Amino acid sequence: MRSWWMQTDGAHSALELRDGALPVPGPGQLLVRMHAAGLNRGEFILAHGLHKAGAAKAIGMEGAGEVAQAGAGSRFKAGDRVMGRCGGAFAEFALMDEREALAVPANLSWEQAASVPLVFLVVHDMLVLQGRLRAGEWMLVNGVSSGVGVAAMQLAKALGARVIGTSGSAEKLSRLQAQGLDVGLCTRGADFHDAVMKATADKGVNLVINTVGGTVFAEDIRCMAFQGRLATVGYVDGVLKAEIDLQALHSKRLTLFGVSNKLRSPEQRAEGVPRFVAEVLPALADGRIQPLVDKVFPFEQLEQAKAAMEANRHLGKLVLAMSPA
Structure with a gap:
């Protein structure tokens, strides 16, 4: 599968589209065929400390797609529409912690759903x-x-x-x-x-x-x-x-x-999800809150999407749409 990686020397960064093996979900994980992923300014800012100098990292922090495979005992099944925070979201497939996974409301497009989870x-x-x-x-x-x-x-x-x-x-x-x-x-x-x-x-x-x-x-x-x-x-x-x-x-x-997830454990990140489901997801489902997507870029154009974000001309979210499987 294809996925986007970012390499940094501590002062500069470079994006690279790589081919790699399909991830295998373990207990409590979902393998998601990604349809769209939201861009977040913080993951591209080296001063935020999310990237180690001299190392490369699969990037993307939130997205939406269909469950391709679920770990044992999952409440989700293949074909379910889900959105959630997940590492390496700028990819054709990504692993998502089931505790972070949210059912996508029927009224949301893939691009809208991808702009919800993290922000x-x-x-x-x-x-x-x-x-x-x-x-x-x-x-x-x-x-x-x-x-x-x-x-x-x-x-x-x-x-x-x-x-x-x-x-x-x-x-x-x-x-x-x-x-x-x-x-x-x-x-x-x-x-x-x-x-x-x-x-x-x-x-x-x-x-x-x-x-x-x-x-x-x-x-x-x-x-x-x-x-x-x-x-x-x-x-x-x-x-x-x-x-x-x-x-x-x-x-x-x-x-x-x-407000940062940088030092939080997976358990700590998941703590607020049930209240989010109870208090915010209904407003997304009935249209009281409508995610504002400014522009959608094809999967191959992450570099252009990053440049658009840095130009600061957008209003709301920029989203990367994956190519058809």
């Missing part, structure tokens, strides 16, 4: 499991036009919250406002405090989703309400350090937390 599970973790976002509260998303940003906005609106989003593109903000974004701020800088306070009647936001990094961290702290929460989920700006206003942290009883 929406991360967003559910940020907004619900850790962020405790409630109806009527305000949420601020730095980089709202990213895949994570769009999904965060969609889930927040489904929960009844109000959303402020920043983006450097007025056109993207306009499109998102048509989909429910309450306040769009056209900026890539740390200059949004006054506008946020005006929108929230000087109360500040209850939850911040920082997909950008250190350049906006201090401004985010300034924008937080009493007992506000701040999630750090990415640092596309490459700035890994920022000052913390300890007085604000102390007096406003703020909560700061990170």
Whole structure:
């Protein structure tokens, strides 16, 4: 079978399409014939530490397809439509941990399904499991036009919250406002405090989703309400350090937390899946949340898809569609 690999020397990376043996599922695993896989910016950023210098790794972190073979005692059978987080998803076949596998709602295309597992599970973790976002509260998303940003906005609106989003593109903000974004701020800088306070009647936001990094961290702290929460989920700006206003942290009883699967065990990654199935999957199935896919690339064009992601012109998710078997 064919699969995409990434080689890095620690400073540069290269993509390579390889031929390899078909994986064999063990207990608790599914062999999935992949139909589509979602791109995620973090797996291409060397600073995120997902790739060891001098090593090559099969890449792709989420996808959707048909079960080709199930391990002993599986609740799935051959032919079932599944989506899930899985390593090596940019391939014709991939192994998926059954605990991470989700039944694909009938209304979702393969491309839509492939854009759900990683990003929406991360967003559910940020907004619900850790962020405790409630109806009527305000949420601020730095980089709202990213895949994570769009999904965060969609889930927040489904929960009844109000959303402020920043983006450097007025056109993207306009499109998102048509989909429910309450306040769009056209900026890539740390200059949004006054506008946020005006929108929230000087109360500040209850939850911040920082997909950008250190350049906006201090401004985010300034924008937080009493007992506000701040999630750090990415640092596309490459700035890994920022000052913390300890007085604000102390007096406003703020909560700061990170959202990453890098150091989590398979058991820890699977812990949130049952609540996701109960709380988010129904909204995907009945259309209250519709995954936003910007563009689909053929399987052979991962390099072009990666370049499109780095050009930052997309809104929502970029997806790789596998060639017919």
